[in-house]
Amino acid sequence: MSDEHPILEMRDIEKSFGAISVLKKVDFTLQRGEVHALMGGNGAGKSTLMKILTGVYSMDAGTIAVEGQPIRLHDANDAKRAGIAMIYQEFSLIPTLTVGQNILLNHEPRAGSLFLNDRAANRLARSILEDLGEDLNPNTLVSDLSAGMMQMVEIAKALSQKAKILVMDEPTASLSEHETETLFKIIRKLKAAGISIVYISHRMAEIFELCDRVTVMRDGQIRMTEPCANLTIPQLVETMLGASSASEFTWHDRHKEFHGEPLVKVRGLAMPPRVVDVSFDIHPGEIVGLAGLMGSGRTEIAEAIFGRRTPAAGEILIDGKPVSDQKHAIDSGIAMVPEDRRRMGLVLDHSVQSNMMAPNLDRFSNGIFVSDTNASGVIERLIGRFGIKTSSPAKAARLLSGGNQQKIVISKWLIRNPRLLILDEPTIGVDIGAKGEITAQIRELADAGTAILLISSELEELLAVSDRMLILHEGRIVQNIQRRDITSEEELHHAVQGHLIAQADPVHAA
Numbered sequence: 001m002s003d004e005h006p007i008l009e010m011r012d013i014e015k016s017f018g019a020i021s022v023l024k025k026v027d028f029t030l031q032r033g034e035v036h037a038l039m040g041g042n043g044a045g046k047s048t049l050m051k052i053l054t055g056v057y058s059m060d061a062g063t064i065a066v067e068g069q070p071i072r073l074h075d076a077n078d079a080k081r082a083g084i085a086m087i088y089q090e091f092s093l094i095p096t097l098t099v100g101q102n103i104l105l106n107h108e109p110r111a112g113s114l115f116l117n118d119r120a121a122n123r124l125a126r127s128i129l130e131d132l133g134e135d136l137n138p139n140t141l142v143s144d145l146s147a148g149m150m151q152m153v154e155i156a157k158a159l160s161q162k163a164k165i166l167v168m169d170e171p172t173a174s175l176s177e178h179e180t181e182t183l184f185k186i187i188r189k190l191k192a193a194g195i196s197i198v199y200i201s202h203r204m205a206e207i208f209e210l211c212d213r214v215t216v217m218r219d220g221q222i223r224m225t226e227p228c229a230n231l232t233i234p235q236l237v238e239t240m241l242g243a244s245s246a247s248e249f250t251w252h253d254r255h256k257e258f259h260g261e262p263l264v265k266v267r268g269l270a271m272p273p274r275v276v277d278v279s280f281d282i283h284p285g286e287i288v289g290l291a292g293l294m295g296s297g298r299t300e301i302a303e304a305i306f307g308r309r310t311p312a313a314g315e316i317l318i319d320g321k322p323v324s325d326q327k328h329a330i331d332s333g334i335a336m337v338p339e340d341r342r343r344m345g346l347v348l349d350h351s352v353q354s355n356m357m358a359p360n361l362d363r364f365s366n367g368i369f370v371s372d373t374n375a376s377g378v379i380e381r382l383i384g385r386f387g388i389k390t391s392s393p394a395k396a397a398r399l400l401s402g403g404n405q406q407k408i409v410i411s412k413w414l415i416r417n418p419r420l421l422i423l424d425e426p427t428i429g430v431d432i433g434a435k436g437e438i439t440a441q442i443r444e445l446a447d448a449g450t451a452i453l454l455i456s457s458e459l460e461e462l463l464a465v466s467d468r469m470l471i472l473h474e475g476r477i478v479q480n481i482q483r484r485d486i487t488s489e490e491e492l493h494h495a496v497q498g499h500l501i502a503q504a505d506p507v508h509a510a
């Protein structure tokens with residue numbers, strides 16, 4: 001095929017859902033070997049555009065050409081045949097099958113034999129993984145892999161199907177720092193091999209580190225396509241949000257000392273195999289960040305405090321009394337925003353409004369909530385404050401973009417004024433405007449006396465709001481760092497990196 005044409009040209013793409021126009025004459029091009037960032041606020045239309053490209057949705061109008069040849073995409077198989085692949089996170093792999101078998105799945109039958117056999121699949125898997133620089137045994141069960149390795153298998157699977165265009169939607173959302181570095185190395189290799197990548201992310205630093213060009217969408221339209229080298233972060237944020245909006249993502253010392261009786265006391269907590277012996281306190285009004293890798297036991301600790309998990313040993317005391325179960329935890333004023341918000345935090349078929357009201361019904365009904373307001377007034381203000389993009393509060397939550405679903409779950413707990421709020425990865429998938437808003441809300445709550453336990457894989461986020469940071473490693477708290485003792489992000493990287501890298505990559509370490 002000729003090199004004169006871009007590998008991909010999408011022209012005048014239009015898409016409406018009912019009366020709502022979600023894509024308006026969108027143009028998007030991708031060059032061979034390019035890593036092209038697709039950015040935009042929650043609900044801007046990024047996923048919809050990529051679902052059209054991967055054959056999941058059909059477009060209402062427009063044209064798509066691959067290497068100059070017009071193509072028609074009726075379903076996902078058409079996209080696959082055109083060399084277009086979406087890299088899903090772990091969810092699309094079958095955990096009970098091996099790496100080789102997963103790569104073999106969905107392969108078109110070859111001449112002579114109906115399917116590739118296991119040995120052939122393993123050979124293919126091994127050679128692709130070696131090309132990617134990954135020394136992973138194809139006989140390994142997928143359920144034994146870390147999130148990062150699963151993603152690697154997804155990429156290998158796409159390459160085995162001769163994909164030329166890879167779409168990655170927030171690929172680092174569930175990766176540790178170390179796994180992210182590995183992914184970036186692989187993306188650079190793919191690029192050098194002429195593979196083209198559409199890279200969706202809300203993380204600015206990644207875009208500037210990795211991408212050649214960036215396209216910004218807002219309200220279903222393309223607002224800008226530029227080489228990253230010509231841009232600064234503030235310019236990018238302004239184009240995305242439509243106005244200069246200072247993000248509240250910088251730390252300021254709250255000049256508070258936390259002495260006296262803690263609200264939460266965790267003592268000798270053990271939940272084998274991950275949590276061995278964990279003890280810490282949180283005082284009213286204190287923001288404590290918990291750092292550690294995915295799989296280091298952070299979520300288990302959070303769930304134990306929330307009464308959702310029974311520890312094998314140790315105790316958790318709120319106001320000096322042990323937490324017995326989740327009902328008791330909620331009655332004691334503990335709230336938790338779970339990491340897996342789509343599954344645990346939302347009823348997808350219910351409306352935006354009923355989802356937001358669910359944990360707050362008591363407040364709406366007995367009138368101690370916000371004095372002069374009724375529920376819908378409060379909900380509408382929240383929708384405005386968090387920039388939740390929905391045509392109406394009555395819309396079903398499932399029809400909102402991923403980032404907007406996240407905002408619903410977070411906002412409904414933030415308005416509750418809990419005594420202890422546990423936030424597990426609160427800003428994954430959330431756009432930069434809302435990140436600033438969530439950060440500001442966390443501070444406001446803490447200033448009013450709420451104790452906060454913040455779990456985050458993003459050091460930047462921990463640094464922005466924590467008063468104190470706990471580093472979790474091999475089931476124990478190995479460091480307890482006062483935020484004000486850290487003068488730069490690099491310093492925290494140095495402080496935590498030794499521990500984090502040592503425990504990364506469980507498969508390789510085994």
Ligand SMILES: Nc1ncnc2c1ncn2[C@@H]1O[C@H](COP(=O)(O)OP(=O)(O)OP(=O)(O)O)[C@@H](O)[C@H]1O
Pocket residue numbers: 017022040041042043044045046047048049389390399400401402403404429431
């Ligand atoms: N199946 C659907 N039915 C109705 N509306 C939909 C549907 N899918 C998406 N939308 C709407 O289309 C708009 C664009 O959503 P899309 O998922 O493309 O946004 P996005 O840019 O990917 O956002 P995010 O960063 O939050 O993932 C949103 O307002 C969303 O509510």
